[in-house]
Amino acid sequence: MKASEHGKNGAPVTMRDVAKVAGVSVATVSHVVNDKPGARIGDDARRRVQEAVVQLGYRPNALAKTLSRGSSRFIGLVADAIATTPFAGQIIHGAQDEAWKHGYVLLVANTDGNTAAEVEAIAMMLEHQVHGILYSTWYHREIVVPEALHQTDTVLVNCFADGSGLPAVVPDEEQGGRTATEGLLAAGHRRIAFINTTTPSPAQSGRLAGYRSALEAAGVAVDESLVLPAAPEQEGGYAATASIVDSGATAVFCHNDRVAMGLYDGLRDHGLRIPDDVAVMGFDNQDVIAAHLRPPLSTVALPHYELGAAGVRVLLGRQAADDARPQRIACPPVRRQSI
């Protein structure tokens, strides 16, 4: 192994090797390899270079290229938790696809929310001359910007810092809450409960605002007794069951899919069927859960892939960004059988 890429001396083949074989200068090799628009190269020389390239298995050294050109092709992505959820993975995925599209490569660093690791990660990226940094969190929240981030271009992904002047890309919680509620409304429900999280967050306030605005737009009076607090997990949803049953709601919008999963369980204990007795709507579209509940759960998707992709777009200046307020990415509905 480790063959073909290396000359007979064992050293990797360089532009100079190609030049020698093709009988031209390295400048000429550089021109044809990069297909420079300005430079006119004779057909003959061009062909000889191309042949030498394949013959030697030449592969340009991206690092040397960066050094001489002065601008790198790296984009750094620092995340607070890539292991905990599948969510961060999708942010990485979206960021990478978009980065590649523009000839950039992703340098990834996980910090576990640890400040020391964060400082080290950013320093590492700066030393590698990243074009800029995407700073992302696994759940939507406000953050305080690490000092070091001000030393390069950075965009916040799935988080924001008002007044920091840093562009941010976040999910549109309010539109998501509205979409979820509208799905229930469209199915004919009027008495719709909302199991909201007890944790203060953009998700908590945004989804609630969306829930309210959808009801109002439909001419349904908001009954505050229908919004119930619960821990944002299965346990919370399960515990909320009795209140839901008492409320007489015919449909429930759950703060997230995990809560919905707990509610499914509780509803079944009460002998209630989904969606016949009670319709259920989730949020997040966490595949392992939502797609496999019985019945499969209708929900609203958190646009993680898009967040990552949009993040690199604004970083590269391909997408306008208002530094004053976060850019909101839509949370699309995902229809399944729980309604």
Next chain:
Amino acid sequence: MKASEHGKNGAPVTMRDVAKVAGVSVATVSHVVNDKPGARIGDDARRRVQEAVVQLGYRPNALAKTLSRGSSRFIGLVADAIATTPFAGQIIHGAQDEAWKHGYVLLVANTDGNTAAEVEAIAMMLEHQVHGILYSTWYHREIVVPEALHQTDTVLVNCFADGSGLPAVVPDEEQGGRTATEGLLAAGHRRIAFINTTTPSPAQSGRLAGYRSALEAAGVAVDESLVLPAAPEQEGGYAATASIVDSGATAVFCHNDRVAMGLYDGLRDHGLRIPDDVAVMGFDNQDVIAAHLRPPLSTVALPHYELGAAGVRVLLGRQAADDARPQRIACPPVRRQSI
């Protein structure tokens, strides 16, 4: 923003700037910055350099360093699916932590299992002079090695290719199956069913072998009618319920946590309680599910973090590896309340 790192002219501060301010040569700066053991530098010069470094906010250019030193500090990680599951995220996490520990940095590429993307990803990494590549899959399986991988050192993570000569690190499915079964045995069960996946794979054969060996070691005769096939998802577990009930098993080892989740559902439909009527053991330790089922699920963890970490260890030669057979990483038991 983007301040402090740049000289008055706007250009980033280089070693030369530091040398000028400290009144020494760049060679001297290089020596003190890297704390070279060989070089003896006068206390005075050393101090002046250190002061200039902080004063100017000098940060070494890692790319230039790589170029002149000839060896890079990059490790490439190409994964077939980092978005689909939280699993790949943990592989990345483990690989990154271990890489950092040795002064290396991770270059990540997702290929979606797409061959073209794979070829491109590998080329990209080679052009960036990676020290080596970790090639990983999101579920344990045998692969055919992409041709390009032979151009650098590579280790297979969560997959293997017999006869390829490439070192591989995989989960120990058999030990995992044995551990799961032993957990049930230890709780006093003798009639233990095993819902195995219908998909041929190392997991299918390995976990089954582990199940058998644990029973044999405990002196329990293996009853083939107790091993039931099912799709490796909630739906499969749910569908297997009737057979489980008919079998008279007092405990069930499920191929994975998702199957266990489906079985929970089915068991409840039959009015059976967990663990009082039937004990359930999962596999994977997929947190969103296992930790939040009612009751929480006892399971066996797939060691993704360790796979990633071990992968870089063998890549860096820090850990012995037998090129002929994959290195197996233990799947530890995770005790919860379903037994």
Next chain:
DNA sequence: CTGAAAGCGCTTACAG
């Protein structure tokens, strides 16, 4: 103890 110089693999004006 410290510096001048060559070199890492490329790019880019500038000549011819």
Next chain:
DNA sequence: CTGAAAGCGCTTACAG
């Protein structure tokens, strides 16, 4: 159309 040369920011023998 093509090449010689300087330069990107560092490291590393080699002198002194």
